[in-house]
Amino acid sequence: MNPISLFCILAGVTLNAAAQLLLKAGTNAVGHFEFTRANILPIGWRLATQPPLIAGLACYVVSLVVWVVGLSRVDVSIAYPMLSLGYVVNAFAAWYLFGEVLSVQKLVGIGIILLGVVIVARS
Template identity: 35%
Template sequence: MNMATFALVATSVTFNAFAQIVLRKAMTVGILPPVQHSLAFAWALGTNVWLWAGMACYALSIGLWLAVLGRLEVSVAYPMLSMGYILAAVIGVFWLGEQVGLERASGIALICAGVFVIGRTA
């Protein structure tokens, strides 16, 4: 895999990971009405800036991912999405104050190793 293709993959994965983080933020900002009050819940979500930012990140991620799929076999490209686990965990720790223990960090390291091996076969 050449550097331009890897950069495209990394950018798509980054937008996807940011979408997850921002959507998590959307669900924790303020107090959402109970789901049983569907109109109030829908209004609260529809006017949530974090939700719209997350959806925009997803849209950009999908557009970039289409370009990735035009360059790589899906058996190589799809596992690269796993890099998003790493990025989301790191951002979650620093921005959302989430905890990542030794077991979770070890699992993320194994994912990194697998992505590295797959990337070298491309």
């Protein structure tokens, strides 16, 4: 994999991870909710007007474009497993930004993911 291809794949992964974090920040601003017939429009509007949520959706759009460029250069059997790096990024970012717990079990899982990505990338 050449540097430009790697950049496209990693940029797609990073943008996808950022989108998830921004969506979480947007829903945190709204708070816990449930959609019912009575509140679907007010809650939908509150969600649709949250700047972090809008930014998260924009990250998804850009990540899709970058991902398609990356897929045009890299075998999907190599590129797709790289998406799992987003789990690693999000676990640490959620711990740092939102105070989510990083248990030993999660850290072991992250280690397994990283080992799997290395094995696939070297194949």
